[in-house]
Amino acid sequence: MSLQEKLISSFMVLENQGKLDLDSSIHDIRTEAISVFEKQGFPTKKDEEWKYTSLKSVLKHDYSVFPIAENSIEFKDVKKYFLHEIDSYKLIFIDGVYSSYLSETTHDGYDICLMSSALKKPKYKMVIDNYYNKIVNKKESVTNLNTAFSTEGAYIHIPKNIVLPKPIQIINFYTGNEKEILLQPRNLVIVGENSHVQIIERHQSLSSNVVLTNAVTEIFANKRAIVNYYKIQNDHESASLIDSTFVQQKESSIVSVNTYSFGGKLTRNNLEFYHEGEHIESHLNGISILNNKQHVDNHTLVKHQTPNCESFEIYKGIYDDASTGVFNGKVIVDQEAQKTNAFQQNNNILIGDRATINAKPQLEIFADDVKCSHGCTIGQLDESALFYMQSRGIPAKEAKALLLYAFTNEVVEKIKIPELKTRITKLIASKLGVKLGFDM
Amino acid sequence: MLKIENLHAEIEDKGILKGINLEVKAGEIHAIMGPNGSGKSTLASVIAGNETYAVSEGTITLDDEDLLDLSPDERAHKGVFMSFQYPIEIPGVSTTNFIKTAINENRKANGLEDLPAKEMLKMIREKSELLEMDRKFLSRSLNEGFSGGEKKRNEIFQMAMLEPKLAILDETDSGLDIDALKIVANGVNKLRNKDNAVIIITHYQRLLDHIVPDFVHVLYDGKIVKSGGKELAHELEEKGYDWIKELA
Numbered sequence: 281m282s283l284q285e286k287l288i289s290s291f292m293v294l295e296n297q298g299k300l301d302l303d304s305s306i307h308d309i310r311t312e313a314i315s316v317f318e319k320q321g322f323p324t325k326k327d328e329e330w331k332y333t334s335l336k337s338v339l340k341h342d343y344s345v346f347p348i349a350e351n352s353i354e355f356k357d358v359k360k361y362f363l364h365e366i367d368s369y370k371l372i373f374i375d376g377v378y379s380s381y382l383s384e385t386t387h388d389g390y391d392i393c394l395m396s397s398a399l400k401k402p403k404y405k406m407v408i409d410n411y412y413n414k415i416v417n418k419k420e421s422v423t424n425l426n427t428a429f430s431t432e433g434a435y436i437h438i439p440k441n442i443v444l445p446k447p448i449q450i451i452n453f454y455t456g457n458e459k460e461i462l463l464q465p466r467n468l469v470i471v472g473e474n475s476h477v478q479i480i481e482r483h484q485s486l487s488s489n490v491v492l493t494n495a496v497t498e499i500f501a502n503k504r505a506i507v508n509y510y511k512i513q514n515d516h517e518s519a520s521l522i523d524s525t526f527v528q529q530k531e532s533s534i535v536s537v538n539t540y541s542f543g544g545k546l547t548r549n550n551l552e553f554y555h556e557g558e559h560i561e562s563h564l565n566g567i568s569i570l571n572n573k574q575h576v577d578n579h580t581l582v583k584h585q586t587p588n589c590e591s592f593e594i595y596k597g598i599y600d601d602a603s604t605g606v607f608n609g610k611v612i613v614d615q616e617a618q619k620t621n622a623f624q625q626n627n628n629i630l631i632g633d634r635a636t637i638n639a640k641p642q643l644e645i646f647a648d649d650v651k652c653s654h655g656c657t658i659g660q661l662d663e664s665a666l667f668y669m670q671s672r673g674i675p676a677k678e679a680k681a682l683l684l685y686a687f688t689n690e691v692v693e694k695i696k697i698p699e700l701k702t703r704i705t706k707l708i709a710s711k712l713g714v715k716l717g718f719d720m
Numbered sequence: 721m722l723k724i725e726n727l728h729a730e731i732e733d734k735g736i737l738k739g740i741n742l743e744v745k746a747g748e749i750h751a752i753m754g755p756n757g758s759g760k761s762t763l764a765s766v767i768a769g770n771e772t773y774a775v776s777e778g779t780i781t782l783d784d785e786d787l788l789d790l791s792p793d794e795r796a797h798k799g800v801f802m803s804f805q806y807p808i809e810i811p812g813v814s815t816t817n818f819i820k821t822a823i824n825e826n827r828k829a830n831g832l833e834d835l836p837a838k839e840m841l842k843m844i845r846e847k848s849e850l851l852e853m854d855r856k857f858l859s860r861s862l863n864e865g866f867s868g869g870e871k872k873r874n875e876i877f878q879m880a881m882l883e884p885k886l887a888i889l890d891e892t893d894s895g896l897d898i899d900a901l902k903i904v905a906n907g908v909n910k911l912r913n914k915d916n917a918v919i920i921i922t923h924y925q926r927l928l929d930h931i932v933p934d935f936v937h938v939l940y941d942g943k944i945v946k947s948g949g950k951e952l953a954h955e956l957e958e959k960g961y962d963w964i965k966e967l968a
Contacts, residue, residue, distance in 0.1 A: 662808075664808055665808045665810055667769075667770055667771075667772075667792060668804065668807070668808040668810075669810075669818075669822075670769070670791065670792035670793040670796070671768050671769070671770075671792045671793075671795075671796055671801075671802055671804075672793075672796055672801075672818075672819075672822040672878060672882065673793050673796035673797055673822050673823075673825045673826040673829065673882065674793060674821055674822055674825050675791075675793045675825060675829075676791065676793065678821070678825060679793075682813060682821065683810070685812070685813075686810060686811060686812025686813045686861075687812060688812075689811070689812030689813075690811070690812060
């Protein structure tokens, strides 16, 4: 039985067990999603959007589909995966199940809590009806798969005029107690007018057992809201991740999504921004540092459909050994979106002899009074810079690492939480195998 | 200290240096002058270890140790420093962090612990004051967006920090206005002592008014065709290089 068939029959079993909110509107959404998924199946390389990423190797496993038992882990064992230097709200999931003792939620003036309760409790019904599954890309079969199955994740609803006093950390741990597991977290983030939220998200496997995560996040930024979202992807080489994040922005809102891909077997990031209002700013920042046979595919879309908005996209990639990268950055400027300022930059360095990057900037511009630029480079390390550094006594290995580090610095500088910036700096340094004698 | 014997170097099979002999003793300043394309900068690059050039014949030793077998960083650890004619811009690494890394790598190679942060800062302050550098350059990305003169000053600042045994200044005067030239020359003079040596590579005499050489060598077509004292520089300034070509 293929994974697709197994998933479809699992859906029916779960439905029969009454686990999929049979009496709510969510059930209709699920039923529709699974029937669309059944038609679509998993994407293959024949699909234009998946041309350079094959899911074959991650789909061949016999995944357990629904987590049953709560597995516990000790905080001391996983402390290093938290940004523990700062106070934060925490939504922690272990093998897809909410862990109350590792989490810190709130309902005090705003909701930072669980998707499972938001989907069930009547008091959230109106919000769920208004926002849930509204901006996902329904053409994407993996997103439909998540919609069909997902029951848990982060539910964050911040009403207007609130500057959140501390960031929110969402961490999904996988214990490896199941040999092969498919997890499908679902996050919903709604940020009210003038409110300000910072979110750090991480998926972390704690063993070398196989895990495939198929995550979906919807982010709604209302007028003048500011949202900074950071994704840390530094997982084991037995872990794969398909992450789909959809952002809808209203007038004068500012949203940044920052993606740091340093580990994992296969990582696919779908990131889509939709503008609904003027004077919106969208920031898409990414750093990928890969080695061995790792694969990262960053697929982004910014849809400018209103005038006077700006988008800034910068993705940098370093590829060693036989790693492969994909950058597909699509920017659409509708005819109504005059005075758009869309900037896109993608720089790649290939270090490994067998490393590959497929870079594809795509601009579709239907308005005539716009400023759109894109730049894409694929190169190797600058030999003259290496000689310069060596001539000052910095050995070749350190000089290379420092140059690569410097290459990513432009993106690191955009991190607005100092402790997170330090953490990302350290992750980059360790991934590059360099000991930095200073803070950048 | 530095001994170059019968040095031949080429790039893509094209000979550039064709038998250089030069000896520089501790405490000395040597100037190497010559028309464009005579091989001056190649000589500097070859001493510093730039692998763009292949050495086909001859030897370079520093205190009787063969330099040609060493990588550029290993040569730096032995005390060789070259100030670049065109310093490289390195976006994302500040001047301060770069020089800290360089100093500690040199110390490590020589079996020393990292320089304590406090001493490092003190040294950075002293040396940047010596070169009358604007402090804001220290926190900016190395050479990025610096003017030609600022880059050269930054090179001499790094030299002051690294305290090399042998400093090679490759066209350090180009891009400097007269005030900056004096500051840079003053910096170099203050760093001189009986144990180190300087090679100045220049097209013009003007830097040599401020850093007075003990010897002047004229390079033409990959060979030293004439050597003399500081008066040779004046003679070249007056007469130009054409008469030198006759000597070759």
